[in-house]
Amino acid sequence: MKSETGFDHALYDRFPTEARPDGEVRDLERIWASPKGWRRLTAVNNNYVGFWYIVTAFGFFLAAGVLALGMRIQLAAPMQDVLGVDTYNQFFTMHGTVMMFLFAVPAVEAIGIMLLPQMLAARDLPFPRLSAYAYWAYFVGGTMFFLSLFVGLAPDGGWFMYPPLTSIAFSPGINTDFWLLGIGFIEISAIAGAIEIIVGVLRTRAPGMTLDKMPMFAWAMLVFAVMIVVAFPSVILCTMLLEIERAFNWPFFDATRGGDPLLWQHLFWFFGHPEVYIIFIPAAGLMSMMVATVAQTELVGYRLNVLALVATGFISFGVWAHHMFATDMPRVSAGYFSAASMAVSLPAGIQVFCWIATLASGKIRWSTPALFVVGSVVIFTMGGLTGVMVGMVPFDWQAHDTYFIVAHLHYVLMGGMVFPMFAAFYHWHGMTSSRALSDHVGRWVFWLMFAGLHITFFPMHLSGLMGMPRRIYTYMPGRDLDLLNLISTIGAFIMAAGILLFLIDCTRRFRFTVDNDVGNLYGGGTLEWLPTGLYSTRSIPVITSREPLWDRPDLPREVAEGRYFLPNSATGHRETLITSPLFAEPQYVQLMPGPSAWPLSAAIFTAGFFLSLTVQAYAFAIFCGLVAVVSTLRWVWETDRPIKQDRADIGAGIEMPIAITGPQSHGWWALNTLLVVVGMIGFMALFAYFYLSGINGEVWQTPPPLGETVVILGVEALALLGAWGGRRVLALRSGRMAEDLPWIIQAAAAALLTGALWLDVTGWLESGLHPTESGMGATVFMLSVLQGQVVAVAIVMAIYLAFREARGIMTTPTNVTMDIVGRFIGYCAIQGMVFTLVPRIFPGG
Amino acid sequence: MADRYHSHDRLIYRTMLLAFAIWGGHFILAYGAALVFPGTATANGIALIAACLAVVAIGILAFRLPRPRPTIAFGSLGLSLAAIVFGTLPAVVG
Numbered sequence: 008m009k010s011e012t013g014f015d016h017a018l019y020d021r022f023p024t025e026a027r028p029d030g031e032v033r034d035l036e037r038i039w040a041s042p043k044g045w046r047r048l049t050a051v052n053n054n055y056v057g058f059w060y061i062v063t064a065f066g067f068f069l070a071a072g073v074l075a076l077g078m079r080i081q082l083a084a085p086m087q088d089v090l091g092v093d094t095y096n097q098f099f100t101m102h103g104t105v106m107m108f109l110f111a112v113p114a115v116e117a118i119g120i121m122l123l124p125q126m127l128a129a130r131d132l133p134f135p136r137l138s139a140y141a142y143w144a145y146f147v148g149g150t151m152f153f154l155s156l157f158v159g160l161a162p163d164g165g166w167f168m169y170p171p172l173t174s175i176a177f178s179p180g181i182n183t184d185f186w187l188l189g190i191g192f193i194e195i196s197a198i199a200g201a202i203e204i205i206v207g208v209l210r211t212r213a214p215g216m217t218l219d220k221m222p223m224f225a226w227a228m229l230v231f232a233v234m235i236v237v238a239f240p241s242v243i244l245c246t247m248l249l250e251i252e253r254a255f256n257w258p259f260f261d262a263t264r265g266g267d268p269l270l271w272q273h274l275f276w277f278f279g280h281p282e283v284y285i286i287f288i289p290a291a292g293l294m295s296m297m298v299a300t301v302a303q304t305e306l307v308g309y310r311l312n313v314l315a316l317v318a319t320g321f322i323s324f325g326v327w328a329h330h331m332f333a334t335d336m337p338r339v340s341a342g343y344f345s346a347a348s349m350a351v352s353l354p355a356g357i358q359v360f361c362w363i364a365t366l367a368s369g370k371i372r373w374s375t376p377a378l379f380v381v382g383s384v385v386i387f388t389m390g391g392l393t394g395v396m397v398g399m400v401p402f403d404w405q406a407h408d409t410y411f412i413v414a415h416l417h418y419v420l421m422g423g424m425v426f427p428m429f430a431a432f433y434h435w436h437g438m439t440s441s442r443a444l445s446d447h448v449g450r451w452v453f454w455l456m457f458a459g460l461h462i463t464f465f466p467m468h469l470s471g472l473m474g475m476p477r478r479i480y481t482y483m484p485g486r487d488l489d490l491l492n493l494i495s496t497i498g499a500f501i502m503a504a505g506i507l508l509f510l511i512d513c514t515r516r517f518r519f520t521v522d523n524d525v526g527n528l529y530g531g532g533t534l535e536w537l538p539t540g541l542y543s544t545r546s547i548p549v550i551t552s553r554e555p556l557w558d559r560p561d562l563p564r565e566v567a568e569g570r571y572f573l574p575n576s577a578t579g580h581r582e583t584l585i586t587s588p589l590f591a592e593p594q595y596v597q598l599m600p601g602p603s604a605w606p607l608s609a610a611i612f613t614a615g616f617f618l619s620l621t622v623q624a625y626a627f628a629i630f631c632g633l634v635a636v637v638s639t640l641r642w643v644w645e646t647d648r649p650i651k652q653d654r655a656d657i658g659a660g661i662e663m664p665i666a667i668t669g670p671q672s673h674g675w676w677a678l679n680t681l682l683v684v685v686g687m688i689g690f691m692a693l694f695a696y697f698y699l700s701g702i703n704g705e706v707w708q709t710p711p712p713l714g715e716t717v718v719i720l721g722v723e724a725l726a727l728l729g730a731w732g733g734r735r736v737l738a739l740r741s742g743r744m745a746e747d748l749p750w751i752i753q754a755a756a757a758a759l760l761t762g763a764l765w766l767d768v769t770g771w772l773e774s775g776l777h778p779t780e781s782g783m784g785a786t787v788f789m790l791s792v793l794q795g796q797v798v799a800v801a802i803v804m805a806i807y808l809a810f811r812e813a814r815g816i817m818t819t820p821t822n823v824t825m826d827i828v829g830r831f832i833g834y835c836a837i838q839g840m841v842f843t844l845v846p847r848i849f850p851g852g
Numbered sequence: 853m854a855d856r857y858h859s860h861d862r863l864i865y866r867t868m869l870l871a872f873a874i875w876g877g878h879f880i881l882a883y884g885a886a887l888v889f890p891g892t893a894t895a896n897g898i899a900l901i902a903a904c905l906a907v908v909a910i911g912i913l914a915f916r917l918p919r920p921r922p923t924i925a926f927g928s929l930g931l932s933l934a935a936i937v938f939g940t941l942p943a944v945v946g
Binding site for chain 1: 861862864865868869872873875876879882883886887888890891895896899923924927928931932934935938939941942943945
């Protein structure tokens with residue numbers, strides 16, 4: 008039978024097999040056991056990392072909520088002085104930043120890390136140490152960032168940090184640097200999580216779980232992670248640009264020297280608006296699953312929902328400049344963004360109608376999750392409608408920067424993310440707690456939060472339309488704003504009371520467990536409700552429908568008896584089954600790494616590196632950077648560990664290879680995803696170059712001579728050849744030792760890239776261009792900085808390759824590490840060519 | 853049967869991605885033109901030409917769908933077409 012990979016689908020008929028011996032379960036428990044005591048911190052299993060992630064994200068939610076209460080107390084009456092103006096500025100900046108960067112995105116990733124392996128019936132996500140690194144980087148970086156508030160160094164320029172307010176001239180302290188370096192670092196963590204999720208969803212699904220049978224949450228997480236990969240590089244770039252402008256006086260945003268403050272807004276909002284959908288989409292995935300369970304019927308319009316998720320993902324990238332209508336954007340440009348802003352409401356509408364139809368077609372059981380689900384539909388719809396209003400340019404001009412916008416964004420984010428999160432917590436807490444939360448208390452939590460939200464934010468529509476600007480620390484009496492603000496403050500405390508009640512109930516009843524959970528409280532039909540341990544499910548079932556537990560009541564027992572794929576440890580190590588991206592056909596067995604302190608060490612020292620940069624302790628920053636690199640290399644050293652066994656029985660006599668290379672391997676997918684991230688940073692840097700050349704073409708100068716350009720391109724082409732040649736030589740040594748030549752070729756390629764970069768930089772300097780003199784100089788040399796970063800990584804990789812060869816673990820004819828290093832160096836060469844060519848061919852004015 | 857089902861799936865998801873990629877391409881071209889040639893007839897002309905090309909591409913994708921047309925694939929094309937037409941209006945009204 009023809010298939011995606013050549014796998015014979017008739018083999019699925021061999022399952023369920025006979026029950027397997029119980030001893031195999033004990034083997035699985037031993038192999039997947041987590042360390043005890045303080046060593047628990049080195050655990051990488053998704054059950055632990057996901058739980059820590061959720062708790063930490065919720066902690067930041069509470070902290071940011073307390074800041075909001077502080078602001079509401081200050082605004083409860085006019086002319087109060089509870090918070091001074093500087094403190095108030097820090098409060099609203101930290102509230103927005105923490106909610107967006109330290110709660111919303113991490114909370115969603117946390118739920119993904121927690122739920123996805125079980126939902127897909129994988130043993131774990133494919134790179135558990137990357138998950139652990141992402142978590143620790145987030146925890147350490149986020150905590151240090153938040154603590155800046157207590158020493159008066161918290162950022163105070165608003166959560167979007169517009170220059171010139173945040174340029175060194177107007178914000179000379181290090182408050183802004185905390186934001187720039189802190190957020191840049193935390194985004195690295197988010198991207199690490201996104202790569203994990205993309206590869207996890209596409210490559211570790213249970214056999215037979217085609218794209219069309221994937222749980223909606225997995226679809227949503229796939230779209231979410233792809234959006235992160237495309238959008239987040241933009242914020243990483245713009246934080247780098249502003250930090251470099253502040254530290255080294257490169258004028259990216261200085262209009263007097265050929266820069267432009269609006270460049271920041273373009274780069275920030277290219278990330279910032281998709282961010283809203285990045286937050287909403289996973290919550291929508293959770294909603295889609297919960298409405299089906301609440302109504303105990305299949306989701307109406309599964310494929311329409313998928314269509315809506317994908318459409319939202321695409322169209323959300325065409326709306327960033329609707330945050331800039333009040334700048335001097337040309338009318339036609341504003342029109343494009345206005346049109347896209349309204350168009351994006353179409354797929355959102357599709358989803359809402361599918362949820363309503365599902366609820367209407369089934370019989371609703373009014374539990375706490377059901378209340379939160381229905382409540383979030385109501386709130387999100389209200390926020391969406393005001394979103395369409397502010398999508399219209401003339402209305403936006405009136406409402407821009409007023410409390411109307413504050414009301415709109417809170418309705419959207421609370422309805423689109425916070426309420427679904429609470430619904431999800433109630434719905435899935437049975438997976439991780441040995442005791443159920445009280446449904447009675449849950450109803451109180453819902454009604455307090457629901458009422459509190461409307462009492463807080465509905466009056467803000469009015470105060471905004473009456474002209475109250477946002478981000479002011481007080482207002483004058485006698486302008487009819489007093490009562491509205493007092494009502495908002497009362498509402499905020501009602502909402503806080505609901506959250507406090509939730510915390511009390513959690514303290515009373517929630518008890519974390521990995522093996523004694525209360526289980527499927529609400530009758531969900533997807534795989535996460537199979538009996539599980541730290542190894543996830545005992546065996547990995549063949550999937551034939553979207554709600555297998557509803558369609559096959561015997562499935563939990565059969566899975567627990569080991570009657571499907573991987574009923575034991577086929578290699579004696581931690582492992583999972585890698586399946587094909589479209590139809591989830593089994594492809595090979597992936598060996599997985601176990602607990603390790605290295606991801607923790609890498610995260611701590613990466614955080615130390617960024618913190619040292621913030622306080623300008625450059626020597627300590629270099630030390631931290633070196634330790635972080637060594638820790639990272641030590642962590643990945645164990646992840647490509649050849650074993651003698653090259654094939655494994657994955658159940659029912661079906662044999663699969665172990666650890667392969669090339670396009671079929673999960674490592675290839677992860678590397679390519681990472682290259683998309685790096686490529687997007689480069690793409691946005693080129694956008695900055697073209698943008699500034701269009702705005703300030705008069706400062707653009709003649710490029711270096713063409714002959715020099717040809718030489719640089721030639722050197723980079725040689726490096727590209729080397730990147731391919733190293734792998735080719737290794738392939739020719741099949742059956743023999745790898746010896747030195749393959750890594751020497753890769754090292755030579757990295758050296759060539761260094762030489763090409765040196766030629767490029769010196770060429771521009773000799774042509775009279777300097778990075779501090781003009782927007783052109785800043786952007787051209789920024790391209791060199793970006794190229795320098797990837798070349799530095801390429802050099803480290805080549806040295807790492809040499810060490811692996813010296814220890815005799817470079818397998819022939821193919822090797823995962825060689826494959827990754829070669830491809831990365833090849834990418835560096837191609838990026839170098841583009842960065843060399845573009846500014847020299849398109850010199851603008 | 854399984855083959856037909858799988859290739860049907862693949863067609864749906866491929867069409868969906870292509871439909872929105874066409875929208876994305878149209879948006880980038882139209883906005884890019886407005887950025888490079890602000891306030892000129894050239895920018896509007898580029899947007900209109902891009903819209904025509906996008907509509908033709910959507911039409912080709914629709915034409916190539918098997919009969920009866922898969923609802924979701926056809927719906928994706930419709931949604932993308934609506935977004936393209938909507939997104940071209942600023943160039944038409946100037």
